[in-house]
Amino acid sequence: MTVYAYVVAGYLLLIxxxxxxxxxxxxxxxxxxxxxxxxxxxxxxxxxxQAGGTAPVFGSNTPVDAAVVDPVxxxxxxxxxxxxxxxxxxxxxxxxxxxxxxxxxxxxxxxxLRG
Amino acid sequence: MSRTARMIVFGVGAAGVGVxxxxxxxxxxxxxxTVHPYRDLSVPAAIQHSTANVISSINFDQRALDTLGEEIxxxxxxxxxxxxLRTARGESETAPPDEGRVLPATRLLGxxxxxxxxxxxxxxxxxxxxTPGGGFQGGVVLAxxxxxxxxxxxxxxxxxxxxxxxxxxxxxxxxxxxxxLGVVGLVASSAxxxxxxxxxxxxQPLSAGAVPLLNFAVGCEVAxxxxxxxxxxxxxxxxxxxxxx
Amino acid sequence: MTTVLLALLxxxxxxxxxxxxxxxxxxxxxxxxSVFGLALTVLFVVLQAPDVALSQLAVxxxxxxxxxxLTTRKVRRLRGERR
Numbered sequence: 001m002t003v004y005a006y007v008v009a010g011y012l013l014l015i016x017x018x019x020x021x022x023x024x025x026x027x028x029x030x031x032x033x034x035x036x037x038x039x040x041x042x043x044x045x046x047x048x049x050q051a052g053g054t055a056p057v058f059g060s061n062t063p064v065d066a067a068v069v070d071p072v073x074x075x076x077x078x079x080x081x082x083x084x085x086x087x088x089x090x091x092x093x094x095x096x097x098x099x100x101x102x103x104x105x106x107x108x109x110x111x112x113l114r115g
Numbered sequence: 116m117s118r119t120a121r122m123i124v125f126g127v128g129a130a131g132v133g134v135x136x137x138x139x140x141x142x143x144x145x146x147x148x149t150v151h152p153y154r155d156l157s158v159p160a161a162i163q164h165s166t167a168n169v170i171s172s173i174n175f176d177q178r179a180l181d182t183l184g185e186e187i188x189x190x191x192x193x194x195x196x197x198x199x200l201r202t203a204r205g206e207s208e209t210a211p212p213d214e215g216r217v218l219p220a221t222r223l224l225g226x227x228x229x230x231x232x233x234x235x236x237x238x239x240x241x242x243x244x245x246t247p248g249g250g251f252q253g254g255v256v257l258a259x260x261x262x263x264x265x266x267x268x269x270x271x272x273x274x275x276x277x278x279x280x281x282x283x284x285x286x287x288x289x290x291x292x293x294x295x296l297g298v299v300g301l302v303a304s305s306a307x308x309x310x311x312x313x314x315x316x317x318x319q320p321l322s323a324g325a326v327p328l329l330n331f332a333v334g335c336e337v338a339x340x341x342x343x344x345x346x347x348x349x350x351x352x353x354x355x356x357x358x359x360x
Numbered sequence: 361m362t363t364v365l366l367a368l369l370x371x372x373x374x375x376x377x378x379x380x381x382x383x384x385x386x387x388x389x390x391x392x393x394s395v396f397g398l399a400l401t402v403l404f405v406v407l408q409a410p411d412v413a414l415s416q417l418a419v420x421x422x423x424x425x426x427x428x429x430l431t432t433r434k435v436r437r438l439r440g441e442r443r
Binding site (some may be wrong): 002003004005006007010014023045048049053055057058059067068069070071072073074075078079082087089092096097108 | 118121122125129132133136137140141143144145146147148149151153154157158161162167168169170172173178181182185187189191193194195197199200203204224245246247249251252255257337340341346351
Binding site for chain 2 (some may be wrong): 363379392411413414415418419421423427430431433434437
């Protein structure tokens with residue numbers, strides 16, 4: 001378990017990149033990029049986790065001196081997710097535009113078109 | 116490049132990245148360990164500024180400048196996607212396909228959940244400094260909630276609920292307000308985006324200084340941005356015809 | 361107990377990610393992506409990150425899969441027009 005969490009993060013990055021390399025559809029490519037990016041969420045949160053720690057939100061259940069998990073990596077992941085969502089939107093919009101211009105979203109066919 | 120060649124290049128590159136990642140992972144502190152130097156610095160700082168949700172304190176107080184950068188990335192992406200998806204020359208807008216096959220139960224659920232989700236969204240934005248949540252999450256919840264109207268099967272209802280120009284202004288206003296609050300921090304306090312309001316009492320609705328205001332600005336921007344994005348995608352998928360050469 | 365749960369959830373996330381990459385039809389991929397987003401959400405909750413989980417729930421299981429579906433529909437319509 002000590003490195004398993006990190007290995008899963010690295011695996012997500014690599015499988016996402018594999019999907020990009022293998023992709024035959026630009027919409028599929030954009031989704032694979034977002035899978036690769038989700039590796040960063042898993043890595044960041046795994047680095048910040050502490051066994052037995054609680055969420056870094058103080059309140060009636062969490063006194064100020066309680067052991068909490070690292071909030072800095074959580075704040076980074078939070079904005080990471082929202083930014084990833086909008087960047088995926090931009091990539092999908094590009095795919096739609098390519099479909100309009102060339103009538104295909106297969107990267108290989110696009111190469112053939114440019115010839 | 117042929118497909119086989121591409122996969123070979125990928126395989127070599129992935130093996131290299133994989134091995135270096137693994138070597139790096141083996142030297143990281145073990146998963147679940149107790150050593151977290153960043154936490155030990157940021158948690159006292161958040162408590163000193165009486166912000167119960169430490170994550171909000173980090174995003175909007177301790178590293179608010181980074182958040183401004185992220186906001187600008189977000190705005191740029193929304194702007195780019197909306198520009199790419201606008202109705203181009205040679206395209207025409209047809210009447211939207213109204214009234215698909217929607218189960219009455221689904222429609223009822225859509226109508227019932229719409230106000231509930233909007234309320235939750237506002238709550239998440241406004242209490243971001245006290246409970247889990249904040250402008251980023253609440254904004255997306257608000258925008259998604261609005262699109263429950265589409266679940267009812269009526270694109271027209273959604274369109275009426277969503278005067279799009281308001282949301283483009285909302286996005287600009289949200290981003291602008293964040294920057295203005297930053298300048299106010301520069302003038303009234305020590306630095307750009309520095310906290311300039313009294314911190315109030317820990318865990319009270321009015322606490323954490325300027326964090327709730329910044330949360331609100333971000334909520335405004337994210338909600339409007341996502342609405343603009345989804346509107347552009349919906350319009351292209353449902354209404355716009357033609358355009359392919 | 362938590363360790364076992366975490367190990368299971370990490371495995372689930374890895375498997376779900378693999379399924380998303382292997383799904384060839386984008387329409388189906390949007391659905392699997394939503395499931396992947398949900399798995400990540402549960403993992404984040406167990407990792408004591410409720411803020412992140414909320415964000416992932418809204419973005420990863422709702423907004424992004426919806427945009428994927430809409431883009432797929434647009435692409436399919438364009439192909440239909442050309443034929």
